[in-house]
Amino acid sequence: MKLKKVDADQTKGKRVLARVDFNVPIKNGRIGDDGRIVSHLEMIEALSGAGGRLTLVSHLGRPKGKTPELSLKPAAARLEELVKKPVAFVHDCIGDEVNAAISSLKDGDILLLENVRFYPEEEKNDPQFAKALALPHEMFVMDAFSAAHRAHASTRGVAEYLPSFAGPLMCREVEILSAVRDDPRRPFALILGGAKVSDKIGVIENMLSKVDVLIIGGGMAFTFLAAQDLNIGRSLCEPDKIGFAKEMLKSAKDKGVKLFLPVDVAVANEASESAKRQIVPIDRIPDDQMGLDIGPESIKLFCQALTGIKTVLWNGPMGVFELPSFKDGTEAIAKKLSELTADGALTVVGGGDTAAAVKAAGYERAVSHVSTGGGATLEFMEGKLLPGIEPLLEK
Numbered sequence: 001m002k003l004k005k006v007d008a009d010q011t012k013g014k015r016v017l018a019r020v021d022f023n024v025p026i027k028n029g030r031i032g033d034d035g036r037i038v039s040h041l042e043m044i045e046a047l048s049g050a051g052g053r054l055t056l057v058s059h060l061g062r063p064k065g066k067t068p069e070l071s072l073k074p075a076a077a078r079l080e081e082l083v084k085k086p087v088a089f090v091h092d093c094i095g096d097e098v099n100a101a102i103s104s105l106k107d108g109d110i111l112l113l114e115n116v117r118f119y120p121e122e123e124k125n126d127p128q129f130a131k132a133l134a135l136p137h138e139m140f141v142m143d144a145f146s147a148a149h150r151a152h153a154s155t156r157g158v159a160e161y162l163p164s165f166a167g168p169l170m171c172r173e174v175e176i177l178s179a180v181r182d183d184p185r186r187p188f189a190l191i192l193g194g195a196k197v198s199d200k201i202g203v204i205e206n207m208l209s210k211v212d213v214l215i216i217g218g219g220m221a222f223t224f225l226a227a228q229d230l231n232i233g234r235s236l237c238e239p240d241k242i243g244f245a246k247e248m249l250k251s252a253k254d255k256g257v258k259l260f261l262p263v264d265v266a267v268a269n270e271a272s273e274s275a276k277r278q279i280v281p282i283d284r285i286p287d288d289q290m291g292l293d294i295g296p297e298s299i300k301l302f303c304q305a306l307t308g309i310k311t312v313l314w315n316g317p318m319g320v321f322e323l324p325s326f327k328d329g330t331e332a333i334a335k336k337l338s339e340l341t342a343d344g345a346l347t348v349v350g351g352g353d354t355a356a357a358v359k360a361a362g363y364e365r366a367v368s369h370v371s372t373g374g375g376a377t378l379e380f381m382e383g384k385l386l387p388g389i390e391p392l393l394e395k
């Protein structure tokens, strides 16, 4: 998949609309983790440095209409500190005030628009709205890989009206994820976890014939364990996905994929720090308990299965890592990936929660790539051509 990468030099003096993902946690006007803003700095600094007149557009959260707490204004202030130059902000995305702000931009200036989801037309990919957003500009740069699975006005619609190019973050994501999906160095392992099987069905279906090793942990493992008629107590389970899990267990066997499920778990009667935690073998989960992390034997088994692996894709934590009592499994996998990376393996972590867990454990820089995408990474791995990527393809 070859993308039309933006050439910063071609943006000099041009009014450029750039889609970023500034969907950062903001509480009482203060930004928590600014990683998403930082991820676009390469694009912003290159284009602004080359003399492009930059308008940035992003969503923040899921507002129902104009919600002051979901204003992007604090992101403009944070960006200003990061790029060490003024960043203008307008409380709208289209209309006279916005057009005037865009007209007054000089070479290298940066303007951030208000949360694009304040307009319901955004998620409907309304053509009139997309046109109004696009028209004051001369070109479009899509850098928000994490929003590329959505056919919205600012991710897809505007590309109908402007010559469209991929930003550097978008290019890096597509390059690395394509390498993993289409041409992995073997042996290749896929590690899945997190809460839901249903989110990952497409990925399992597409990747099962490509992987050598499949490791399933986290809450989703219990649906697979239930499919093997094990008693899972009150652990997370999707009964309507047990049939799918059975099929996948059989299919993995038929394809010669080595499939690993937890052999022991940390259980408690509720997901809380104060609950009493104990480790039990997988066939001894008490009826009133729920599995909240993989146990030490599972960690050993999974780490052994990963030894010698040359490509790893990991999506979904091994347990409720947000609680210190149930983060061991997730941390152990992050550590193992860092060791594989040091040995030359390509290790890719995808998904907002998994990325946060790897970061919290201090291994963010010790793996090859932490994808900025959650849903986008999963859909990319399903083999879909994402709507926000399609207009960027080199024909």
Ligand code: AMP
Binding pocket: 193, 194, 195, 196, 199, 217, 218, 219, 220, 236, 291, 292, 293, 315, 316, 317, 318, 319, 320, 321, 322, 351, 353, 354
């Ligand atoms: P997902 O978005 O599907 O990747 O799910 C991430 C969430 O799964 C995290 O918030 C974890 O707390 C949760 N999770 C992981 N393991 C378990 C488990 N055994 N039981 C309940 N929730 C879990």
